[in-house]
Amino acid sequence: AATGPAPHLKRTGGTAAVKAMLLEWCRARTRGYQHVDVQNFSGSWGSGLAFCALLHSFFPDAFDYGSLEPGARRHNFALAFATAEERAGCAPLLEVEDMVRLPVPDAKCVYTYLQELYRCLVAKGLVKTKKR
Secondary structure, three states: OOOOOOOOOHHHOOHHHHHHHHHHHHHHHHOOOOOOOOOOOOHHHOOOHHHHHHHHHHOOOOOOHHHOOOOOHHHHHHHHHHHHHHHHOOOOOOOHHHHHHOOOOOHHHHHHHHHHHHHHHHHOOOOOOOOO
């Protein structure tokens, strides 16, 4: 897994600015995916489909997004986290069982996981950052 702060996210300012940029990146990558409307780091990720959509946007051959159902939370989380680990090298920071147990995911946990996923995608050259 990649280490250190996510390139370009750190230079932009405080935590609020980093969170806003990461949220907008997630929103942009998942725009147009059915049953996904990223508005925050908690409820927007509750069905697991936002994670699936984000990963599908980078790895469209990994799985058939159209076959996924919002109610199949355990399957969606498992698929997303396995794809992130296998394809992006992202450390499994979130547990499927923890995600399924909570009706609304913990925002800090989701935010931390998405930062790690972003770092891994940058390290693989799949996300381009602005060079200064």
